[in-house]
Amino acid sequence: MLGGYGGFGARIARRLAAAGHEVLVAGRSREKAERFCEGQPSLTPLGLDRDLGLAAALAEHRPFALIDAAGPFQGTGYDVAQACIAAGCHYLDIADGREFVGGIGVLDEAALAAGVAVIAGASSVPALSGAVVRELAVGVERISAVEMAISASNRATAGPSVTKAIFSYIGKAIPLWRGRRPHTGHGWQDLQRLDFSITGEATLRGRVVGLADVPDLALLPERLPGRPAVTFRAGTELAVQNLALWLASWPVRWGWLADLSRFVPLVLRAQKLTSGFGSDRSGMMVRLFGLAGGRRVERRWTLIASGGDGPEIPGLAAAILVDRLAAGSIAPGARDAGELLALAEFEPAFSALAIRHEATEWPQPAALYERVLGARFLAMPASVRAMHGVLRDDGASGRGTVTRGNNPVARLVAAVFGFPAEGEHVLHVSFTEKDGAETWTRDFSGNRFTSELSQHGEHLVERFGLLRFGFHLEADDRGLAMHLKRWWLGPVPLPLALAPRSLAREWEADGRFQFDVPIALPLVGTVVHYRGWLERK
Structure with missing residues (x-):
């Protein structure tokens, strides 16, 4: 075991020895390895630099499997695993490096040819x-x-x-x-x-x-x-x-x-x-x-x-996998450990520890729009319902067309709210849901603006910064319409006569979710008008 006297390596070594395995405890410091192994007959110290002499050590000792517990694995290559393949011994590590673990499959062909298993990530992630x-x-x-x-x-x-x-x-x-x-x-x-x-x-x-x-x-x-x-x-x-x-x-x-x-x-x-x-x-x-x-x-x-x-947990998967390798229940090849173990296999080790x-x-509660609409929600077309069935995280992609008003006041308002530029756009909308409220981030060709939606009595409320807008929702088999009925600056209600004019509509056509959202101001006219389609993939 490389790094066998380190924090996690030491725990794995003791666990393997207790299970009846003979363990070579290897590391750069022979002295540290000897101190760790003293008085434990199933543990044998070995001074070994992983960068120098690994192939010779494998040829001399011919281990059944090598566990690399040294790390770190971020930014490193597969030299140790390749040396194991060449020596015909199984390889495991406790790596949590994303690229290292995710890329271990490049060794699959060589591991299959050698008849050995190469397993990365035999630790808390991704094994447990x-x-x-x-x-x-x-x-x-x-x-x-x-x-x-x-x-x-x-x-x-x-x-x-x-x-x-x-x-x-x-x-x-x-x-x-x-x-x-x-x-x-x-x-x-x-x-x-x-x-x-x-x-x-x-x-x-x-x-x-x-x-x-x-x-x-x-x-x-x-x-x-x-x-x-x-x-x-x-x-x-x-x-x-x-x-x-x-x-x-x-x-x-x-x-x-x-x-x-x-x-x-x-x-x-x-x-x-x-x-x-x-x-x-x-x-x-x-x-x-x-x-x-x-x-x-x-x-x-x-x-x-x-x-x-707690520090025992990162070493549990490696010990379980060594037993499975010894039993011949893991096929040769190179893979990450994320799909190799069932939770029940950890239970004996959990039970023996605190x-x-x-x-x-x-x-989870019904989605926001369903809570506001009640039974009317089910009357809407399938793609409209699906778009408003957000649970924790969702998103949709499509196309959008944007028209902007020319009035200087309209341009100022559009700039303050971050509305997209006029034209045709690639569109993506990300939805996040937490505690019954939703956050929508609309991305028109890289221009993003966000609003937060929640329920206020019978109304759906959309918040842009300090401004909040309360909508009455109408829904039937043709789709959804949103009528602006109230608005506030912070907690202060504002006169409806001064409110923006907006009648947003959503419907289904050609199996897709369609939308049309005009926003205008009294005496100013159009601020922005965006329409298009979205698909959840």
């Missing part, structure tokens, strides 16, 4: 996370979003490799799939504060997590029905640490710094100084939103590790 998601997805016909988070105990301090891996992407662009199209986030931004809760356990409250770059962001949208939006956030227990990383992410995002790698030694020292704060409890959460039997649901899996057992987990299902 993938197992959880597949368990939650049973019986869900269309998944709209998957949201994952890990919050580590402050006493489970990250080692140099993990810290280097995290710092390699803080502030960097992270490709995401949101709104049913490619999207860009940034490492350790988009912060959220989450509670991790399990029946009978004290809740982990207010844990701050930020956007992390993991293989699941690329793997899961392609593997799940509905091609859902996928996000993954991570964080340490202490909010101040996450806020510091968030602040540090901005100079990287702005291009002032290439990355934060130079600060890793400083951060490791700071971790030691603060290790006495916080608790020994860690959490992991996976939330899946979708339609199950036509019902709008959130399925949630939550894990809480106590007693300092780890509890729980899956729950939460019914």
Whole structure:
């Protein structure tokens, strides 16, 4: 095992030895390996530099499998895996590098020819996370979003490799799939504060997590029905640490710094100084939103590790997979670990540790437009209903035509609200839903403007900044019409006589969702008029 005396490697080595395996504990420091193996007859120390002499060591010792727990894997190649293939031994790693794990399939042909398995990502992601998601997805016909988070105990301090891996992407662009199209986030931004809760356990409250770059962001949208939006956030227990990383992410995002790698030694020292704060409890959460039997649901899996057992979790998948390789139940070839294990296979290890987990299902309320319209919602054409059935995340693409008013006041208003330029446009609309409200981001050939929609009594309310507009909705088998009935500046109602003139319409033609939205001002005339079509794909 490479990195066999490191933070995660040591735990995997002990676990394998306890299961009856003979383990070569390898690393650059023979002295550290000897200290770690002392008094443990199933563990044998080996001084080995992965960059020098790996092929010779494999030829000499002829291991059944090699586990690479050294890392970091971001920005590295497949030299170790290729050496294993050449030596005819199985290969596993605990990589969480998105490109490294996602690209392991390039070795498939060589691994098949050698008759060995090459498995990347045998860790919390994507092995455990993938197992959880597949368990939650049973019986869900269309998944709209998957949201994952890990919050580590402050006493489970990250080692140099993990810290280097995290710092390699803080502030960097992270490709995401949101709104049913490619999207860009940034490492350790988009912060959220989450509670991790399990029946009978004290809740982990207010844990701050930020956007992390993991293989699941690329793997899961392609593997799940509905091609859902996928996000993954991570964080340490202490909010101040996450806020510091968030602040540090901005100079990287702005291009002032290439990355934060130079600060890793400083951060490791700071971790030691603060290790006495916080608790020994860690959490992991996976939330899946979708339609199950036509019902709008959130399925949630939550894990809480106590007693300092959280750091054991990243090593569980590797140990399970070694047993399966020994049993001959994994076919040769190169693949990521995201589809290899079932959640039940982790249960014996969870039960032996201070780890509890729980899956729950939460019914989700009807979509916003359905709540406002009631029974009338079902009368509308199918494509109109589908466009307004937003659950957590959705999107649609099409074409739009924009006409702008020529009055100087109209041009000023259009500029303030960010309305698109006149002409023909490629159009995409992203929808996000949270707590019953929706955010619509309309993208006309790169010109974006956003509004927020919610319910106010019998009205649908759309907010642009401080201005809110209340609409009465009419719906029948021909489509939907939106009549402006009220408007406000902040909490202050404004006279309807001064309100913009707008009668938005939606209908179906040629199997597509069609829309027509004119906006005019009294005495000014047309501000903007956009119309076109959209499709959900």
